Amino acid sequence: MKTGKRSVYPRLFCPRLCCLALVAAAAPAAEPLTVGQAVERALRNYPAVRVSQEQINAAAAGIRLARTAYLPHADALAQVNRATRNNVYGLLLPQSTLPSMSGPVLGTNNLGTAWGTALGVLVTWEPFDFGLRRANVAVAGAQQAESAATLKRTEYEIAVATADAWLSLAAAQETVRAAQAGVDRAGILLRTITAQVNAQLRPGADASRADAEMAAARTQWIQAQQATDVARVTLSQFVGGEPDQIALDVSPLQPLPPLQDVPAMDPAKNPVALEQSAAVEETLARLRALERSYFPRFYLQGSAYARGSGAETSGKILGGLNGLAPSTQNYALGFTVTFPVSDLPSIRAREAAQTATARAQQARAAQIATDLRAQWNRAVAMFNGARRIAANTPIQASAARIATQQATARYEAGLGTISEVAEAQRLLTQAEIDDALARLAVWRGLLGVAAAAGDIQPFVAEAGR
Secondary structure: OOOOOOOOHHHHHHHHHHHHHHHHHHOOOOOOEOHHHHHHHHHHHOHHHHHHHHHHHHHHHHHHHHHHHHOOEEEEEEEEEEEEOOOOOOOOOOOOOOOOOOOOOOOOOOOOEEEEEEEEEEEEEOOOOOOHHHHHHHHHHHHHHHHHHHHHHHHHHHHHHHHHHHHHHHHHHHHHHHHHHHHHHHHHHHHHHHHHHHOOOOOHHHHHHHHHHHHHHHHHHHHHHHHHHHHHHHHHHHHOOOHHHOOEOOHHHOOOOOOOOOOOOOHHHOHHHHHHHHHHHHHHHHHHHHHOOOOOEEEEEEEEEEEEEOEOOOOOEOOOOOOOOOOEEEEEEEEEEEOOHHHHHHHHHHHHHHHHHHHHHHHHHHHHHHHHHHHHHHHHHHHHHHHHHHHHHHHHHHHHHHHHHHHHHHHHOOOOOHHHHHHHHHHHHHHHHHHHHHHHHHHHHHHHHHHHHOOOHHHHHHHOO
16 A cells, blocks of 8 residues: 655755754864863862962961951050040049040039140050960961862862763763764654655555654654753853863763773862861860950050140139140050950850860761761762673663664565664664663763772873773
8 A cells, every 4th residue: 555654754854954054163163172171171160169369368468468467456546636624523434425534623503614735655566365365366277278168179079060061961971972973863764764665565554653763862862862952051051151162072982991990089188078177176276266255454555745735723724825836744654464264154155165166076077087088989880880881881872783784674575664773773772772871871980980089180090091
């Protein structure tokens, strides 16, 4: 029976592929990125790195600020006023609202005013402090060390994420390549069967089945292309630039990494653990500073000042500009001791809180070490498993390729069905995808081992050969 049914997929799909090829050819050529180049660009451009660097600069400024406590403190004053000079005898509790008044009580109460001036300087220096200033400098130094550890941890996490995004894009591209091969095979089969159906050598049902297989292969290709576009956007987030300008150089990853024993790891060298160790030191430094805060404070002080007034002790007010120039001078040298007697309960409470914080940070450090060890064990298991899978997938792909050839030959000889050919082609496409991804899974496993160890430079060096 002759049928006039013809598939529209070859006419629609091939022009779309041509359009995509023309768009790709029109776009400016991008220099292919190796995984090492991608990591380098991410560390240079990603904003989180600059944030951590500025935190280090702020912590360094904090050290300089803490060291200024060793310097003498000087206060200078200059004042001009015109005020009444009424004064009363009696006590006034310490406050910050009423201006102070010097001189004897005159027993008068009038609103006549006089000029008053004052110039003075007070220098204060703390000769010793029982280690409090040194402890505060140590706190600032610990904060800087923690900021530096945070930068290292940030760089480490960005490098790992960038390398992982690079591998994800490479895997997506390999999936697209294998899916495209499946589309090509389905297209050849569809054209062959359509020609045979038109020649009344095959039933129309075979053409319908070939149409369905073509649509399924095309859907798989579109899904793979979608995953590639998403992976490219993710990688561009780290390396910068437009996603459509990103190309990969995957040639160094074509061979599997050389077979070698996985070296032992030290959790304490991981940047995450180093950052937590710095956090522990920072809390301990704060505790040591608190322990030195309940001591007397000793100050050497020197002052020199001059005052002028238009009011005399007899109650007379001098007219004109009298009092606008300081006319009476004084100086003083002294030694002052202060002791916060009532601060002991609050200081003890703060010490208890800081001690608890330090214990919590130490417990968190122990937990991080445990988690890193578990991460390492999982990474090694994944790496070893990926190697075994990569050794098996070529056999799977070769067998699927032979099965496809045999199913096609049987169908052409009239001994098989279109269902056998379609099933063999699907198995071949999946086997080729599995084979490509298995090779990249070995590299991803090597990245996981390096990430768990806290240094991916060995992986970058191996992947860049």
